[in-house]
Amino acid sequence: xxxxxxxxxxxxxxxxxxxxxxxxxxxxxxxxxxxxxxxxxxxxxxxxxxxxxxxxxxxxxxxxxxxxxxxxxxxxxxxxxxxxxxxxxxxxxxxxxxxxxxxxxxxxxxxxxxxxxxxxxxxxxxxxxxxxxxxxxxxxxxxxxxxxxxxxxxxxxxxxxxxxxxxxxxxxxxxxxxxxxxxxxxxxxxxxxxxxxxxxxxxxxxxxxxxxxxxxxxxxxxxxxxxxxxxxxxxxxxxxxxxxxxxxxxxxxxxxxxxxxxxxxxxxxxxxxxxxxxxxxxxxxxxxxxxxxxxxxxxxxxxxxxxxxxxxxxxxxxxxxxxxxxxxxxxxxxxxxxxxxxxxxxxxxxxxxxxxxxxxxxxxxxxxxxxxxxxxxxxxxxxxxxxxxxxxxxxxxxxxxxxxxxxxxxxxxxxxxxxxxxxxxxxxxxxxxxxxxxxxxxxxxxxxxxxxxxxxxxxxxxxxxxxxxxxxxxxxxxxxxxxxxxxxxxxxxxxxxxxxxxxxxxxxxxxxxxxxxxxxxxxxxxxxxxxxxxxxxxxxxxxxxxxxxxxxxxxxxxxxxxxxxxxxxxxxxxxxxxxxxxxxxxxxxxxxxxxxxxxxxxxxxxxxxxxxxxxxxxxxxxxxxxxxxxxxxxxxxxxxxxxxxxxxxxxxxxxxxxxxxxxxxxxxxxxxxxxxxxxxxxxxxxxxxxxxxxxxxxxxxxxxxxxxxxxxx
Numbered sequence: 001x002x003x004x005x006x007x008x009x010x011x012x013x014x015x016x017x018x019x020x021x022x023x024x025x026x027x028x029x030x031x032x033x034x035x036x037x038x039x040x041x042x043x044x045x046x047x048x049x050x051x052x053x054x055x056x057x058x059x060x061x062x063x064x065x066x067x068x069x070x071x072x073x074x075x076x077x078x079x080x081x082x083x084x085x086x087x088x089x090x091x092x093x094x095x096x097x098x099x100x101x102x103x104x105x106x107x108x109x110x111x112x113x114x115x116x117x118x119x120x121x122x123x124x125x126x127x128x129x130x131x132x133x134x135x136x137x138x139x140x141x142x143x144x145x146x147x148x149x150x151x152x153x154x155x156x157x158x159x160x161x162x163x164x165x166x167x168x169x170x171x172x173x174x175x176x177x178x179x180x181x182x183x184x185x186x187x188x189x190x191x192x193x194x195x196x197x198x199x200x201x202x203x204x205x206x207x208x209x210x211x212x213x214x215x216x217x218x219x220x221x222x223x224x225x226x227x228x229x230x231x232x233x234x235x236x237x238x239x240x241x242x243x244x245x246x247x248x249x250x251x252x253x254x255x256x257x258x259x260x261x262x263x264x265x266x267x268x269x270x271x272x273x274x275x276x277x278x279x280x281x282x283x284x285x286x287x288x289x290x291x292x293x294x295x296x297x298x299x300x301x302x303x304x305x306x307x308x309x310x311x312x313x314x315x316x317x318x319x320x321x322x323x324x325x326x327x328x329x330x331x332x333x334x335x336x337x338x339x340x341x342x343x344x345x346x347x348x349x350x351x352x353x354x355x356x357x358x359x360x361x362x363x364x365x366x367x368x369x370x371x372x373x374x375x376x377x378x379x380x381x382x383x384x385x386x387x388x389x390x391x392x393x394x395x396x397x398x399x400x401x402x403x404x405x406x407x408x409x410x411x412x413x414x415x416x417x418x419x420x421x422x423x424x425x426x427x428x429x430x431x432x433x434x435x436x437x438x439x440x441x442x443x444x445x446x447x448x449x450x451x452x453x454x455x456x457x458x459x460x461x462x463x464x465x466x467x468x469x470x471x472x473x474x475x476x477x478x479x480x481x482x483x484x485x486x487x488x489x490x491x492x493x494x495x496x497x498x499x500x501x502x503x504x505x506x507x508x509x510x511x512x513x514x515x516x517x518x519x520x521x522x523x524x525x526x527x528x529x530x531x532x533x534x535x536x537x538x539x540x541x542x543x544x545x546x547x548x549x550x551x552x553x554x555x556x557x558x559x560x561x562x563x564x565x566x567x568x569x570x571x572x573x574x575x576x577x578x579x580x581x582x583x584x585x586x587x588x589x590x591x592x593x594x595x596x597x598x599x600x601x602x603x604x605x606x607x608x609x610x611x612x613x614x615x616x617x618x619x620x621x622x623x624x625x626x627x628x629x630x631x632x633x634x635x636x637x638x639x640x641x642x643x644x645x646x647x648x649x650x651x652x653x654x655x656x657x658x659x660x661x662x663x664x665x666x667x668x669x670x671x672x673x674x675x676x677x678x679x680x681x682x683x684x685x686x687x688x689x690x691x692x693x694x695x696x697x698x699x700x701x702x703x704x705x706x707x708x709x710x711x712x713x
């Protein structure tokens with residue numbers, strides 16, 4: 001093992017761990033808590049054995065011994081039964097005069113652990129059963145709501161007042177640091193009497209039941225759904241804050257879900273910090289953390305994932321190395337890591353699992369004193385929540401909605417490209433466009449819903465010297481009936497003409513550097529249509545759009561109208577329509593591609609994108625890394641400490657991970673001099689040298705995580 005192998009971090013001694021946890025717990029919440037736990041307790045009370053053996057003292061003791069310093073405790077669950085002696089809702093039958101929630105709060109306080117309440121909104125079987133008129137009613141009809149295990153209720157019904165009363169009672173009765181409100185989203189498009197009545201009152205129309213993104217009524221209804229959910233979230237947050245100034249956060253995992261959940265990014269305004277649970281692997285985790293970093297009001301934000309394979313599997317635990325890497329993704333971004341466990345039906349914990357999770361906490365805990373700062377990045381991926389739908393979905397009943405997300409696919413693809421090529425990146429969204437000025441370049445992939453006001457921000461960004469990478473339909477005036485134009489036509493240097501191709505199209509390089517990035521291929525394949533444009537004066541065409549030799553859809557065994565039976569080769573003559581265009585505008589430049597090739601899994605497609613970005617991003621960048629593509633690096637600036645924190649994480653699929661090293665170059669803050677580089681947590685001095693605007697040092701081999709402090713003066 002190398003200098004910074006996991007064993008070098010060292011598991012803290014029991015006395016040292018206790019002292020460290022006490023020190024952390026004394027810090028102001030939430031900054032002092034990086035190791036957090038949530039124990040799912042979605043347990044009904046139809047059998048007297050359910051939760052019958054719950055022992056708050058043993059429960060909290062097990063959690064504390066595992067090294068967690070924050071407990072998120074269930075006050076209720078999706079079942080809707082309360083684990084405190086409520087005077088408003090329904091008490092869980094296992095309480096029998098006891099107070100499970102209150103007892104856990106007392107035990108946490110006794111051990112110096114931070115206390116967070118969990119409260120489930122909308123998913124509430126008790127309210128669903130007790131008040132049928134409160135139910136979410138999908139367009140498929142009343143019978144649909146009786147399928148499955150979850151019962152959901154509508155925030156436009158009197159449930160909203162019931163939920164507000166419950167959280168008011170909970171916050172008034174108990175002392176805790178924060179509250180997490182789960183499931184603040186639409187489980188389905190609701191057509192209950194309350195929603196229909198409200199929409200009639202506000203819009204003087206019946207809610208549409210067919211998806212049509214060209215229909216103003218459908219778009220108005222979708223905006224209403226988002227507004228209603230956001231209003232409900234603020235009602236609950238404001239109710240809690242009116243009692244005590246605890247931190248409030250709503251489930252924020254829905255930021256990358258589609259239109260069906262009806263959650264705008266502005267949900268973050270109802271949260272003191274953002275947090276949510278994810279299960280999609282390293283690329284998703286990294287993208288989420290960078291989005292959260294830009295959206296959260298208070299740091300650290302919170303990243304959750306389960307100790308088991310997923311939430312549907314009660315027993316199958318993730319490999320220890322996978323759990324360590326998941327937790328380290330949070331550490332890499334100076335975020336809090338929350339692990340999700342599940343309670344046994346009788347109310348006890350699998351104590352062996354907590355010995356297992358203790359190893360994860362022992363791995364990340366030594367890095368905590370060094371965390372914090374501002375994420376340093378040169379490129380921003382722009383995620384537009386309003387564009388996260390399938391624009392080709394027309395005339396489809398709501399219950400038949402598909403699950404295509406072209407914009408999100410391109411965003412995730414670009415995140416992978418930037419991560420694998422060690423290009424420092426962050427995330428900007430339609431909710432925080434004011435952060436654009438932090439970056440040198442911004443990626444806008446297949447953005448359907450750009451407004452003229454948003455386009456003006458991007459235009460100003462390029463005018464002032466920024467690089468804009470735009471692909472596909474980005475900035476196309478979505479609602480224009482004729483003479484459709486790009487809002488950013490003048491910036492991109494192309495004029496919209498329509499679409500070319502169907503299920504397969506090609507980009508044919510004419511520029512030598514693009515040809516080199518495509519080698520040994522002659523063309524770049526895209527599985528779909530491309531945008532047809534004419535280039536404007538001053539625009540440089542780097543590649544053209546080439547169609548297949550014959551349209552893929554017309555060939556059959558009868559007419560034999562195909563060039564290859566299993567594939568669709570490009571035409572023998574390259575097309576002439578612009579496919580990749582570079583255009584200077586103001587002090588900056590724009591790169592435009594006729595399709596979001598960044599969404600592709602193909603290595604060559606990713607190579608083309610990476611080479612275009614390296615070629616045109618104004619340098620020098622925040623950092624450079626010579627390392628395997630599965631190594632991710634982040635850089636945090638801590639100006640009050642006069643230092644930078646560099647972190648490297650190995651995200652290889654190999655379990656256990658193999659040792660890997662790297663050479664790192666970090667851009668020195670202007671007017672400053674790097675005085676020393678230390679590996680942490682051991683504070684071992686690392687040799688370094690100046691190299692142009694960078695300081696360079698060699699990262700010894702490590703298995704999972706390596707972090708370094710760069711002090712400057």
